[in-house]
Amino acid sequence: MPRTASQRPDTVAIRLDHLDRPEAIPAIAARVAAAGGTVRTLSTVRRMDGETKLAEIELEVEGLDEASLVAALAGEPDVRAHRLTRSLDRVFGKRIIVIGGGAQVAQVALGAVSEADRHNLRGERISVDTIALIGEENIAAAVRAVADLPRAHCLVLAGSLMGGDISRAADELREVGIPIIALNMAGSLPEHVDLVVSDPVQAGTMAVMAIADTASFDLARQRGRRY
Numbered sequence: 128m129p130r131t132a133s134q135r136p137d138t139v140a141i142r143l144d145h146l147d148r149p150e151a152i153p154a155i156a157a158r159v160a161a162a163g164g165t166v167r168t169l170s171t172v173r174r175m176d177g178e179t180k181l182a183e184i185e186l187e188v189e190g191l192d193e194a195s196l197v198a199a200l201a202g203e204p205d206v207r208a209h210r211l212t213r214s215l216d217r218v219f220g221k222r223i224i225v226i227g228g229g230a231q232v233a234q235v236a237l238g239a240v241s242e243a244d245r246h247n248l249r250g251e252r253i254s255v256d257t258i259a260l261i262g263e264e265n266i267a268a269a270v271r272a273v274a275d276l277p278r279a280h281c282l283v284l285a286g287s288l289m290g291g292d293i294s295r296a297a298d299e300l301r302e303v304g305i306p307i308i309a310l311n312m313a314g315s316l317p318e319h320v321d322l323v324v325s326d327p328v329q330a331g332t333m334a335v336m337a338i339a340d341t342a343s344f345d346l347a348r349q350r351g352r353r354y
Contacts (some may be wrong), residue, residue: 138187138216139196144208147180151205155186162199164191168215168277181207187214201350215278220252222278223334225249226269227285229259231310231327235285238331247341253335254278263291270296274303280338282307290314306346308334311353321346323353 145151156166165188166255172183188196193211200206223243225235236257243253260266266286270293282305284297289312297319298306307320308330317323324330336344 135339137335138214139187139191140185140187140198140212140214141185141200142172142185142212143192143200144175144181144183144207145300146207147174147182148205151182152184154205155184155200158199158203159186159188159191159196162170162191162195164188164196164199176354179207184316185212187216201299212288216252218252219254219278219318221229221254221280221338222276223253223255223283223331223338224273224276224279225255225257225283225285225331226260226266226273227262227283227289227310228287232257232259234327235283235310235331235334238328239283240331240333240347242335243339246335246341247333250278251339253339253353255331268299269293274300279305281305283334284309284316284320285327285330286310286312288313289316290301294319297338306337308337308346317353321350325354329354 153309159166162280164185167189168187170185172185175181200209223239225232236255239255243255247253258269260269273279282300284307294315297316301307308322309316309320309324310327310330311317311323324333336342
C-alpha cells in the first residue's frame with residue numbers, strides 16, 4: 128500500500144525560467160542534489176520564444192526548505208528567473224482514477240466526489256479523475272499508465288466485463304503499490320484486485336475512504352472480499 132500523505136516528507140515547489148539548452152536541466156538537478164535535495168517531479172510548463180530561447184519548468188523537491196532551494200539555484204547561470212509556488216500535493220492532494228464504461232464510471236464518480244467532499248471539508252485534498260474507455264487493449268494501457276500519474280493513490284475499474292491483459296495490467300499496478308477496487312463483473316479481473324464492490328456508488332465511496340487520512344477504513348483488512 129502507498130504511504131499516506133501524512134507519512135510522506137514535505138515537498139517545496141519552484142518555477143524556473145532557464146536557457147532552453149540540453150545541459151540546463153541536468154545542471155539544475157545537480158545543484159539541487161548538491162544542496163541535499165531530491166527532485167520528485169519535474170515538468171515543462173512552456174517554451175518561450177524571443178531573442179534568448181527560454182523554457183519554464185516546475186520542480187517539486189524533498190529535503191530542502193524554500194530558502195535553501197532558492198539559495199541552491201541562485202548561482203546557476205542557466206536560470207534567469209524563479210518563482211516559488213505550491214506543490215500539487217498541497218493544492219490537489221491525492222487522486223482517485225476511475226476507468227471503464229461510461230455509465231458505470233459516472234456512478235462511481237458520483238460516490239467518490241460526494242465522499243471526497245465530506246473529507247475535504249476536514250482538510251483533505253482528494254480529487255477524482257475519470258475516463259470512459261472500451262476495448263481490452265485501451266483499458267489495459269490506461270491501467271498501466273496509472274503508475275506514471277502523479278498523486279494517483281487508488282484505481283477503480285468500472286465495467287461489466289474485464290479480463291485478459293487488463294487483469295495482467297492490474298497485477299502490475301498493484302505491484303507498484305497502487306490498490307485497485309473493481310465492480311463485480313464478468314471476466315477474470317475480480318480475482319486480480321484488492322476489493323470487489325457491486326454497487327458503483329459504494330465503490331467510489333469506499334475508494335475515497337481507503338485513501339483518506341480522516342477515515343478509519345483500512346483497505347488492507349478488506350483485501351480479497353466482495354460486497
